[in-house]
Amino acid sequence: MDFVGTAxxxxxxxxxxxxxxxxxxxxxxxxxxxVLKALADPARLRLLSLIQSAPEGxxxxxxxxxxxxxxxxxxxxxxxxxxxxxxxxxxxxxxxAFYRIxxxxxxxxxxLLTPPRKRATKKAPR
Amino acid sequence: MDFVGTAxxxxxxxxxxxxxxxxxxxxxxxxxxxVLKALADPARLRLLSLIQSAPEGxxxxxxxxxxxxxxxxxxxxxxxxxxxxxxxxxxxxxxxAFYRIxxxxxxxxxxLLTPPRKRATKKAPR
DNA sequence: CTGCGATATGCAGGCGGGTCGATGCTGTTG
DNA sequence: CAACAGCATCGACCCGCCTGCATATCGCAG
Numbered sequence: 001m002d003f004v005g006t007a008x009x010x011x012x013x014x015x016x017x018x019x020x021x022x023x024x025x026x027x028x029x030x031x032x033x034x035v036l037k038a039l040a041d042p043a044r045l046r047l048l049s050l051i052q053s054a055p056e057g058x059x060x061x062x063x064x065x066x067x068x069x070x071x072x073x074x075x076x077x078x079x080x081x082x083x084x085x086x087x088x089x090x091x092x093x094x095x096x097a098f099y100r101i102x103x104x105x106x107x108x109x110x111x112l113l114t115p116p117r118k119r120a121t122k123k124a125p126r
Numbered sequence: 127m128d129f130v131g132t133a134x135x136x137x138x139x140x141x142x143x144x145x146x147x148x149x150x151x152x153x154x155x156x157x158x159x160x161v162l163k164a165l166a167d168p169a170r171l172r173l174l175s176l177i178q179s180a181p182e183g184x185x186x187x188x189x190x191x192x193x194x195x196x197x198x199x200x201x202x203x204x205x206x207x208x209x210x211x212x213x214x215x216x217x218x219x220x221x222x223a224f225y226r227i228x229x230x231x232x233x234x235x236x237x238l239l240t241p242p243r244k245r246a247t248k249k250a251p252r
Numbered sequence: 253c254t255g256c257g258a259t260a261t262g263c264a265g266g267c268g269g270g271t272c273g274a275t276g277c278t279g280t281t282g
Numbered sequence: 283c284a285a286c287a288g289c290a291t292c293g294a295c296c297c298g299c300c301t302g303c304a305t306a307t308c309g310c311a312g
Contacts, residue, residue, distance in 0.1 A: 023175045023193070029168040036171075039239075040162035042155040043270080049149045061289060067149070074271055076290055095279055095288050110236040169300085187259060200301055202260055221258045221309050 035109060038085035043068060044078050048087065052101050060096040161235060164211035169194060170204050174213065178227050186222040 024032075038044065050067055051059045061079065065072050079099055082088040087105045091098045150158075164170065176193055177185045187205065191198050205225055208214040213231045217224045 023179050024172060026168065026172070029171045029175075033166050033168045033171055036162055036166035037269095040159050040166040041270085042152065042159045045155045045159055045162075046150060046152070049155075053149050062287090070270095071272055072289070073273080073291080077270075080290080092289090097289060106239050110240040113232050113236040113239075163299095167300085188257095196300095197302055198259075199261080199303080203300080206260085218259090218308095223259060 032112065035085050035087075038081050038087060039109070041078070043070060043074075044082055047075070047078055047082065048101060048106075051088070051099055058091075058098045058100040060098050062096070158238065161211050161213075164207050164213060165235070167204070169196060169200075170208055173201070173204055173208065174227060174232075177214070177225055184217075184224045184226040186224050188222070 039048075046068060047064060050064055051057070054063070061072060061075055064079075065075050068075060070078075079088060079090075083090055083099070087102055088099045089102050091100065165174075172194060173190060176190055177183070180189070187198060187201055190205075191201050194201060196204075205214060205216075209216055209225070213228055214225045215228050217226065
């Protein structure tokens with residue numbers, strides 16, 4: 001799959017809003033599904049959570065293997081997927097590779113799922 | 127898997143917020159991942175979109191097979207997964223089975239993903 | 253009661269994905 | 283320079299999932 005990598009970007013640019021108004025086309029569906037696939041894994045959700053709650057909001061691989069209970073190659077694998085999905089950013093300092101959550105990434109996905117911003121389920125404050 | 131079926135319910139009750147504060151535990155991660163897995167498929171995203179944009183906000187299987195380009199059994203299969211995930215509700219009227227989106231389902235998931243956003247999410251009209 | 257249309261379920265094939273061990277690369281340390 | 287630590291990549295195994303075909307089930311019409 002190569003839609004991964006710029007997945008979030010491609011999905012973000014056009015405001016597709018899958019559950020919004022009109023049916024989404026195959027291409028948009030695949031792009032959004034690609035990003036959601038990156039999220040739809042226990043290990044990766046925990047990785048995001050761990051990184052997010054880390055001291056500086058960043059963590060290196062060696063700090064993540066133990067809490068997850070997975071091998072180092074596996075953790076690197078998951079971090080790679082999350083990074084290619086646009087959810088994480090990598091910064092190599094010395095021997096370590098620090099991962100950090102892309103600030104607006106998750107929020108963007110959440111927004112894509114909640115299109116009826118205005119006509120919300122039950123809020124007509126007036 | 128049996129976390130499916132009440133997946134969304136289990137995930138909704140406790141405000142887990144995967145990306146919120148502290149690391150989520152394995153159980154919550156698996157539950158949320160289960161719901162996200164249901165969403166992370168092009169066919170199912172399009173199904174949700176099609177149903178949502180249908181006349182009465184509901185559609186039967188026979189109306190969905192053609193637009194999706196998938197066989198009837200396959201469509202039923204996807205609808206089953208979405209229903210068990212708590213995203214769709216099924217109502218059988220006569221020979222047909224009408225599917226409808228559970229109103230707050232998607233919104234709930236979106237909220238679970240956007241906790242870091244100021245907790246202003248809950249408004250106390252006062 | 254019999255036949256037909258709409259769905260659901262069972263079964264099987266094929267592909268993608270998660271995991272680990274081994275290995276290669278790079279930068280640090282002695 | 284040599285030895286070592288942190289990560290990424292490779293190859294392989296195995297399980298789960300998407301899909302379609304065939305079949306069973308349910309409801310309605312004649």
